[in-house]
Structures are given as C-alpha cells and as structure tokens.
Amino acid sequence: MTDDLVRLANGVLWPGFLGTEAPEWLLDELRDGLAGVMYFSQNVGEGLPALSDEILRANPDALIGIDEEGGNVTRLESAAGSTLPGAAQLGIVDDVEATRASGAELARRVAAIGGNVVLGPVADVNTDPRNPVIGVRSFGSDQKLVARHVQAAVEGLQSTAVAACVKHFPGHGDTHTDSHHALPEISLGIEELERVHLEPFRAAVAAGVDAVMTAHIVVPAWGAEPATLNPRVLGLLRGWGFDGVIITDALDMAAIRETVGIGEGAARALAAGADLLCIGNPTNRGEATLPDQDRRDFLAARDGILAAVDDGSLSRERLAEAAGRVSRLAQTLSVRAETATPVDYDGSDIVRRAITGVTRDAEALAVVDARRRSTLAVDSASAYVAETLAADGHRVRVDVARTTIDEQDGALDAAVAADGLTVVLVDRPDTDDGQRALVERAALRDPDAVVVNVGLAARRPLPLALVEVGSASRIGAQAARDRLIGGSSRRADPSPDSAGAAD
Structure with a gap:
C-alpha cells in the first residue's frame, strides 16, 4: 500500500x-x-x-x-x-x-x-x-x-x-x-x-x-x-x-x-x-x-x-x-x-420547569434506589443520582433484577425505619415489573412514601405520590430533592461553571 x-x-x-x-x-x-x-x-x-x-x-x-x-x-x-x-x-x-x-x-x-x-x-x-x-x-x-x-x-x-x-x-x-x-x-x-x-x-x-x-x-x-x-x-x-x-x-x-x-x-x-x-x-x-x-x-x-x-x-x-x-x-x-459569541444560561430553571408532581416539607430523605443497571451508552444507574437525592440521608441500592424479594423488603424496611421521608427511586415504572412491585410493597409499609421517577413518565397509576423528573442527572436529582425538602435544608443548584472538569 x-x-x-x-x-x-x-x-x-x-x-x-x-x-x-x-x-x-x-x-x-x-x-x-x-x-x-x-x-x-x-x-x-x-x-x-x-x-x-x-x-x-x-x-x-x-x-x-x-x-x-x-x-x-x-x-x-x-x-x-x-x-x-x-x-x-x-x-x-x-x-x-x-x-x-x-x-x-x-x-x-x-x-x-x-x-x-x-x-x-x-x-x-x-x-x-x-x-x-x-x-x-x-x-x-x-x-x-x-x-x-x-x-x-x-x-x-x-x-x-x-x-x-x-x-x-x-x-x-x-x-x-x-x-x-x-x-x-x-x-x-x-x-x-x-x-x-x-x-x-x-x-x-x-x-x-x-x-x-x-x-x-x-x-x-x-x-x-x-x-x-x-x-x-x-x-x-x-x-x-x-x-x-x-x-x-x-x-x-x-x-x-x-x-x-x-x-x-x-x-x-x-x-x-x-x-x-x-x-x-x-x-x-x-x-x-x-x-x-x-x-x-x-x-x-x-x-x-x-x-x-x-x-x-x-x-x-x-x-x-x-x-x-x-x-x-x-x-x-x-x-x-x-x-462564536458567549451566552447567558440557567439550566436549573429549565429543569425546575420540567419536573412535575408532589411537593413535601421533609427534613431528610431515605432513598431506595431501584433503577435498572447502566448500559454502555447511558450511565442511568450511576450513584450520583441517588447520592444527590439523599444527600446525608439514608440511601440503599436495590437491583430488582438480581436480588430476592426478602432482600428488597429488608431494604424497604430499613428505609422506612430511617429518619426522613421514604423515597423509591425508579426509571421504568411502566415496563419493569420488579420496580412496580417494589413500589407496591413500599406503599404497604409507608403510604406517605414518594416515588421519584427519572425515566419516561409513568402512564399506569402508582399507589404512591409521584415526582416526575425526566432525567437521571445530578441537576434533575437536585431539583427533585428541592421539591421534597424544607426550605432551610435546600442545597444550592449545581453551577453550570462546574462543567468541563472531572469533579
């Protein structure tokens, strides 16, 4: 050649x-x-x-x-x-x-x-x-x-x-x-x-x-x-x-x-x-x-x-x-x-406008993260979503495709017993039977619990109050937390200037 x-x-x-x-x-x-x-x-x-x-x-x-x-x-x-x-x-x-x-x-x-x-x-x-x-x-x-x-x-x-x-x-x-x-x-x-x-x-x-x-x-x-x-x-x-x-x-x-x-x-x-x-x-x-x-x-x-x-x-x-x-x-x-010219931008305002569902005035959140595993293209189950949502509160990861019902129920019981509002974090409430079943069992334990959905919006009714986020991102998780936490505990929105660094 x-x-x-x-x-x-x-x-x-x-x-x-x-x-x-x-x-x-x-x-x-x-x-x-x-x-x-x-x-x-x-x-x-x-x-x-x-x-x-x-x-x-x-x-x-x-x-x-x-x-x-x-x-x-x-x-x-x-x-x-x-x-x-x-x-x-x-x-x-x-x-x-x-x-x-x-x-x-x-x-x-x-x-x-x-x-x-x-x-x-x-x-x-x-x-x-x-x-x-x-x-x-x-x-x-x-x-x-x-x-x-x-x-x-x-x-x-x-x-x-x-x-x-x-x-x-x-x-x-x-x-x-x-x-x-x-x-x-x-x-x-x-x-x-x-x-x-x-x-x-x-x-x-x-x-x-x-x-x-x-x-x-x-x-x-x-x-x-x-x-x-x-x-x-x-x-x-x-x-x-x-x-x-x-x-x-x-x-x-x-x-x-x-x-x-x-x-x-x-x-x-x-x-x-x-x-x-x-x-x-x-x-x-x-x-x-x-x-x-x-x-x-x-x-x-x-x-x-x-x-x-x-x-x-x-x-x-x-x-x-x-x-x-x-x-x-x-x-x-x-x-x-x-x-090229610079732009002024506030992404957190756009995300807040996109999120729908209930609001609460909780002092802390106890999060059960039941999302599906990540794919090669999408880090949908990355820990930062649950970490941002829970902050210093209780947090546990439950892979409904790989854990027993007893293990899942143990995670639910621990979250309900922890300080704060119980939150079940999902991303496929309509198409993943395991996620839906976990939500139903959470409702039996704590009717005041809330579902936070970071996937496609749920079309089938759920037995718990719902926050629709529409994205498994840090900025989305923060906005969802802000809806559920009392004003004195709110965090500042993530800064757009943090982009471009491996933080």
Missing part, C-alpha cells in the same frame, strides 16, 4: 483511546492525517484542555468529538452527573428558545475543553416505551415536537465553533433492543417510518446540521443490512440535499463487531456512503479489554479499508470523497470559531 492511500484512509477514521494522555501511536497517526479522536469518560481529567491542545498540534484539522447530550448522557461530568437539562425535560417544557440556549451552552462547554464535534442532539422519536437505550434521551414521542427541538438544538450548538451531529439515522426510537449488544430490527411500514421517524432528521438537515450519525438497525423494508452499511438508507440523506458528514455509530458495538467485524464494517460503511468512521470506546469490552485495545481496533478498521480498496469492493474515489467531506467540516469549524 502506498503512503498516500494510508493517509487517505486515516482521514476517515475517528478512534477512541485509553487513558488521559495521548498515546504515541495516536499522535503519530494524527501527524499522518488521522481525522481526529473521540473522547470518552476514561479520557476526561483536569488536563483535558491540554490534551486537546496536544492533539491539535499533531493535526491542526483534527475533529475532537464527544458524546455529550446533557441529562442522562455526559462524559465531561461523568463522575458527578450532568448539570444540563436532558432532551425529555426540554421536550416537556417545550420552549424552543430554552432548547436553543441549552445547545449553545453545551457547545460552549465542549469548546472550552478543546472539542469541536458534539454527538447530539438525539433526533429519535421514542415511540416504544420499552426502549432500553433511547428513552429520556429523546425529546419525546411526537415527531413534530421532536423535530422543532432538534432544529433548535442544532441551531444552538452550531452558533459556536462546534459541529452538531444528530443521531441515530433513520431513527432508533421504535426498538426494544440495544444495538450495543445485538442488532435491532424495526418492522414498521415505510409510510410510518417516513412520517414519524424521519421528520426530525429532515428538520435537522433543513437547519444546516453539520453531521448525521447512523444507527446499527435493520429496516427490512429497506433491505437486510443495518442502516450503517445500507446504501439505500444513507442515500436518503443525500437525496434530501444533505452534503455534510455522515458519521457511523461506533463500529465496536456488537451489532457490527459480532456480525461483520470492525474491518469489514468500516469498508462496507464507506461503500454505503458514510464519511467518518467512529471506531468506538476501547473500554467497552470490559475485563476483556487489552492494554493496546485502542490501537488494535484502529488498525482493524484501517486494514479493512485498505483491503477493500485493494480487492475493488471500495473505490479509491469513494474513500477520497469521504475524506474530503471530513476535511471540509474541519475548515468550516475553523472559520466559525472566529464568530
């Missing part, structure tokens, strides 16, 4: 890496035209701005991306929880100016650490309440509401030197399978897909969005291949006039890695029309992660591209077209940087 072909392949690759310092292999590849890097939680530390500077010295045109949505999904504040509203909260408030301002504030925080691509907003219309991976990451279940807030979020994000990347095309909202672990299939008819699930993406394209991320989902009506590898699906975007960057969802997710593999997946995604290949988070393999997993995954993707060019299944022209789009985005962002 010629050096210029390797450099061309580098120009469409977007790897993650291990640690809080740039490994030498990564810096070498950046000097040789690597498109940029993706930051994940394990990369975030006090030295993040300096790390970004080092990456940009190696390649001044590097795209530095981060999965930062606010609400449930944060990398910059993964240690303590997001201090930005989540999409569902913004959808509940339904104030497009608030959403636009939230997008601008999110972009400001990302730019402050040297990033320039935000993987958001989520444009999925969450029509399946069982959805394990979207849920409150979506603005809602109505396509018109989702579309207007996606458009506002894109405008807010791109008012600064940051690119927005709407996801997950052509829509991940009607699934009940997590593509991190398997290959979901959407069996809806074409008419419903186009009317409901494509509308927010059309709105994003109309708003001038810089990038669109694909979904690893199969739509049988459009063929047997997942959207990321399907030229018919990706061709829809070009048919709408979108000439921005099509970014793949992570190629190390099981939907690709365990079907065609990272290398073949990379080549086939490019052949289908993708431009920038997100390789993924090298820690996703858990205990199976090797010390050089980041470089292994990167080389697997690049070797797959080079082999495909060599055997003719991927044309050099298509590879050059993709690399050219990625390069143009970098140039666009360098110009936009000169016109």
Whole structure:
C-alpha cells in the first residue's frame, strides 16, 4: 500500500483511546492525517484542555468529538452527573428558545475543553416505551415536537465553533433492543417510518446540521443490512440535499463487531456512503479489554479499508470523497470559531420547569434506589443520582433484577425505619415489573412514601405520590430533592461553571 492511500484512509477514521494522555501511536497517526479522536469518560481529567491542545498540534484539522447530550448522557461530568437539562425535560417544557440556549451552552462547554464535534442532539422519536437505550434521551414521542427541538438544538450548538451531529439515522426510537449488544430490527411500514421517524432528521438537515450519525438497525423494508452499511438508507440523506458528514455509530458495538467485524464494517460503511468512521470506546469490552485495545481496533478498521480498496469492493474515489467531506467540516469549524459569541444560561430553571408532581416539607430523605443497571451508552444507574437525592440521608441500592424479594423488603424496611421521608427511586415504572412491585410493597409499609421517577413518565397509576423528573442527572436529582425538602435544608443548584472538569 502506498503512503498516500494510508493517509487517505486515516482521514476517515475517528478512534477512541485509553487513558488521559495521548498515546504515541495516536499522535503519530494524527501527524499522518488521522481525522481526529473521540473522547470518552476514561479520557476526561483536569488536563483535558491540554490534551486537546496536544492533539491539535499533531493535526491542526483534527475533529475532537464527544458524546455529550446533557441529562442522562455526559462524559465531561461523568463522575458527578450532568448539570444540563436532558432532551425529555426540554421536550416537556417545550420552549424552543430554552432548547436553543441549552445547545449553545453545551457547545460552549465542549469548546472550552478543546472539542469541536458534539454527538447530539438525539433526533429519535421514542415511540416504544420499552426502549432500553433511547428513552429520556429523546425529546419525546411526537415527531413534530421532536423535530422543532432538534432544529433548535442544532441551531444552538452550531452558533459556536462546534459541529452538531444528530443521531441515530433513520431513527432508533421504535426498538426494544440495544444495538450495543445485538442488532435491532424495526418492522414498521415505510409510510410510518417516513412520517414519524424521519421528520426530525429532515428538520435537522433543513437547519444546516453539520453531521448525521447512523444507527446499527435493520429496516427490512429497506433491505437486510443495518442502516450503517445500507446504501439505500444513507442515500436518503443525500437525496434530501444533505452534503455534510455522515458519521457511523461506533463500529465496536456488537451489532457490527459480532456480525461483520470492525474491518469489514468500516469498508462496507464507506461503500454505503458514510464519511467518518467512529471506531468506538476501547473500554467497552470490559475485563476483556487489552492494554493496546485502542490501537488494535484502529488498525482493524484501517486494514479493512485498505483491503477493500485493494480487492475493488471500495473505490479509491469513494474513500477520497469521504475524506474530503471530513476535511471540509474541519475548515468550516475553523472559520466559525472566529464568530462564536458567549451566552447567558440557567439550566436549573429549565429543569425546575420540567419536573412535575408532589411537593413535601421533609427534613431528610431515605432513598431506595431501584433503577435498572447502566448500559454502555447511558450511565442511568450511576450513584450520583441517588447520592444527590439523599444527600446525608439514608440511601440503599436495590437491583430488582438480581436480588430476592426478602432482600428488597429488608431494604424497604430499613428505609422506612430511617429518619426522613421514604423515597423509591425508579426509571421504568411502566415496563419493569420488579420496580412496580417494589413500589407496591413500599406503599404497604409507608403510604406517605414518594416515588421519584427519572425515566419516561409513568402512564399506569402508582399507589404512591409521584415526582416526575425526566432525567437521571445530578441537576434533575437536585431539583427533585428541592421539591421534597424544607426550605432551610435546600442545597444550592449545581453551577453550570462546574462543567468541563472531572469533579
């Protein structure tokens, strides 16, 4: 292979890496035209701005991306929880100016650490309440509401030197399978897909969005291949006039890695029309992660591209077209940087407007945290939500999927016996029978107890008073606590200025 072909392949690759310092292999590849890097939680530390500077010295045109949505999904504040509203909260408030301002504030925080691509907003219309991976990451279940807030979020994000990347095309909202672990299939008819699930993406394209991320989902009506590898699906975007960057969802997710593999997946995604290949988070393999997993995954993707060019299944022209789009985005962002302006923002007010339900005047809260386990994409069960809600009060974690009824009842009894108002913290009250049963047994022990729900709003009645939060975040938990605690015990709202640090 010629050096210029390797450099061309580098120009469409977007790897993650291990640690809080740039490994030498990564810096070498950046000097040789690597498109940029993706930051994940394990990369975030006090030295993040300096790390970004080092990456940009190696390649001044590097795209530095981060999965930062606010609400449930944060990398910059993964240690303590997001201090930005989540999409569902913004959808509940339904104030497009608030959403636009939230997008601008999110972009400001990302730019402050040297990033320039935000993987958001989520444009999925969450029509399946069982959805394990979207849920409150979506603005809602109505396509018109989702579309207007996606458009506002894109405008807010791109008012600064940051690119927005709407996801997950052509829509991940009607699934009940997590593509991190398997290959979901959407069996809806074409008419419903186009009317409901494509509308927010059309709105994003109309708003001038810089990038669109694909979904690893199969739509049988459009063929047997997942959207990321399907030229018919990706061709829809070009048919709408979108000439921005099509970014793949992570190629190390099981939907690709365990079907065609990272290398073949990379080549086939490019052949289908993708431009920038997100390789993924090298820690996703858990205990199976090797010390050089980041470089292994990167080389697997690049070797797959080079082999495909060599055997003719991927044309050099298509590879050059993709690399050219990625390069143009970098140039666009360098110009936009000169016109970015600061914004005034108060996310805590938006979150308070989104939360509904009862208020109390308790002196303390005794929290039973019964939320589902976290997924690879969403740290929904992170301890910071329960910690913020309980503060110095009693707190216990109960995994209803893995504990016995006796163990759960013991946790309930201890909470009822503790000082303060008993609170059952849930995130799937309609679709998780274990959570609902725990709430019902809590009501028998303490009819004055309260349920705090950080997932999709409950549609089925519960036997206890309810606070609907709409996000598993620190700022949401604090606002819920403020509704339940007396005025003298209230904490100050978390400061937006804390974003960007590993606190």
